[in-house]
Amino acid sequence: MPTFRVAVRGALVASVANAACTAAVSPEADTDASGGIGISVSGSGSGSGSGETGTSSTTDEEETEGGDVCGDGARGATEACDDGNLDAGDGCDASCSAEDGFRCLVPGLACVPIICGDGKVDSPELCDDGNDAPGDGCDAQCGLEDGYSCVLPGTKCQAAMCGDGILAGFEVCDDGNAEPGDGCNDACKLEAGFYCPTPNTACLPTECGDGQAQGLEHCDDGNLLPYDGCSPVCTNEPSCAHGDCEAICGDGIILPGTTEECDDGNNFAGDGCSETCEVEPGFACELQDVALPDTLHLPILFRDVRGWNHPADPRHIDFNNGSGSGITFDMVDLLLADDGRPVANPAFVPNNASYHTAESFFEWYRDTPGTNLAVVDWLDLPQTPAGAYEFDSNAFFPIDDRGWADPASTDPEILYEGHNFNFTSEIRYWFEFSGTEELAFRGDDDVWVFVDGHLCLDIGGLHGAVGATMSLADPAVEPNVTQQAIVQACVDELEVGKVYEVAVFHAERHTTASNFRLTLSGFVTQTSSCDWVCGDGVVTPYEVCDDGTENNTGGFGMCNADCLGVGPYCGDGVLDPAHEECDLGALNLGTYDGCNADCTLGPSCGDGVRDEAHEECDAGEANGVNGSGCEDDCTLTPIG
Helix, strand or coil: CCCECCCCCCCCCCECCCCCCCCCCCEEEEECCCCCCECCCCCCECCCCEEEECCCCCCCCCCCCCCCCCCECCCCCCCCCCCCCCCCCCEEECCCCCCEECCCCCCCCCCEECCCCCCCCCCCCCCCCCCCCCCCCCCCCCCCCCCECCCCCCCCCCCCCCCCCCCCCCCCCCCCCCCCCCCCCCCCCCCCCECCCCCCCCEEECCCCCCCCCCCCCCCCCCCCCCEEEECCECCCCCCCCCCCCCCCCCCCCCCCCCCCCCCCCCCCCCCCCCCCEEECCCEEEECCCCCCEEEEEEEEEECCCCCCCCCCCCCCCCCCCCCCCCCCCCCEEEECCCCCCCCCCCCCCCCCCCCCCCHHHHHCCCCCCCCCEEEEEEEECCCCCEEEEEEECCCCCCCCCHHCCCCCCCCCCCCCCCCCCCCEEEEEEEEECCCCCCEEEECCCEEEEEECEEEEEECCCCEEEEEECCCCCCHHHHHHHHHHHHHHHCCCCCCCCCCEEEEEEEEECCCCCCEEEECCCCEEEEEEEEECCCCCCCCCCCCCCCCCCCCCCCCCCCCCCCCEEECCCCCCCCCCCCCCCCHHHHHHCCCCCCCCCECCCCCCCCCCCCCCCCCCCCCHCCHHHHHEEEECCCEECCC
């Protein structure tokens, strides 16, 4: 008798021997468009039992194991997909098995490639931050990286938690705890005096002067000397070597006319002001007036000099080796040298109250091994009722027990009545010229004041306590006519609103008394204050999200109005029926009978896609329907 092979979408039901059949069965009999019986046969036979086995004839189609026809555009129970062709590499291969990297949603239509970096989370992606770059929380395959939390697709991932020991997001450090005071604070930002080279380990103390700029140090030139570009506390100093002072990015000072967009006192990115002093996206930076302290703490550079009263060489011929009774004008050149320090006036004729040679004077304010020794200290200037800062002492002996006079020295300096009378000092500061400044100075012995590298006050020579006033508003305030002319020539070089350096050079060169007074004012008091802007659509390190003001509604998948949290979202573990089929939170892993990363149901019996590891068949809604070939539990319908 003739034999017909019956192909059922979903399962092979039977091989029928039917001697009573005398006519050919229709080659395209489809009783159920959703997955019912489909028969493709041809053949003939007679009651005598002669005839041939029926054969099917297809074009660009292939019968699968369960009898489904792969490539016909109708997904059968044993097919994971069917895009209407047998081509490989397009998401659905020649056996109608799904290929990695594609989603095949609608039978008969092309599969859609899953693109990591498109800002949409598609299973098996666990995240998608809008790029395929690794190291930002979501890797090149859209897998979640350790230490990160990627809440909203298409936005930057954030550090999962400060204190977990994983350096992530915009964390500058993470020492494995959230305790402040140990170098890395509870926001995972560096604290002053520390650097944190290795995550999840204790931070280490910085040491200014070791030649390595670490932690919050702006610089470290290997010494603790001031006025060389890097201060004794390793902060940048403004550069004033070529006239107007130039801003140094990271010094925390905003100078008038600067090209800096901001300067918040550091060279770190991610805090609103970049390492190149540009305002970062998502931030707004404003000039902020800094309140001046009650007492100004300025670095001062002393050089302890071996005076002529020392019993043996090396010693300096200009110290404690002369006498005088009044100001000796014109000892120094009107302009500072290229190194920012005074030199002898070539037209001046040395005398007993000045220096002996230009060469000997050159050593007063420059390191000279064996003759002088640099000592760095700090000078405290209390604020006066008028708002200026002033230091005034008639017993100025700052280095009695230091330098050559250090008690541990094997060749100690000769003191006079227990005091050191052989030293020079150098102090600098930066001020914004307003044209109203009036600064007073006094000293014994020499005092010279330079503004913008020009001599503005001359109290040179060996003398007792002599004072002078530098009035930049009215040089005539100073009664000494010679001094008036010096101040006026200085003022003529200055321009209101610009920032200039004041450099004060002092020398103590004779015994019996030591007086020193200086008044400073006009300090630059503006720095940058940067803050993140909620509602501009840019997510900063301090925001969880930012969809823009109009979209920061707190709705599903949207950012809250304060940018510090989000409304309900896929992955929060709370089912939102209006937007989600499921939500298992961190378990949205796309596992069988689970939930996909996009909160659609994961593979399961009844979804119409056969999962080979768990199902024999899957006819979708037709599971359990008579003739579908697939039972409700996705097992094949028994034959017979």
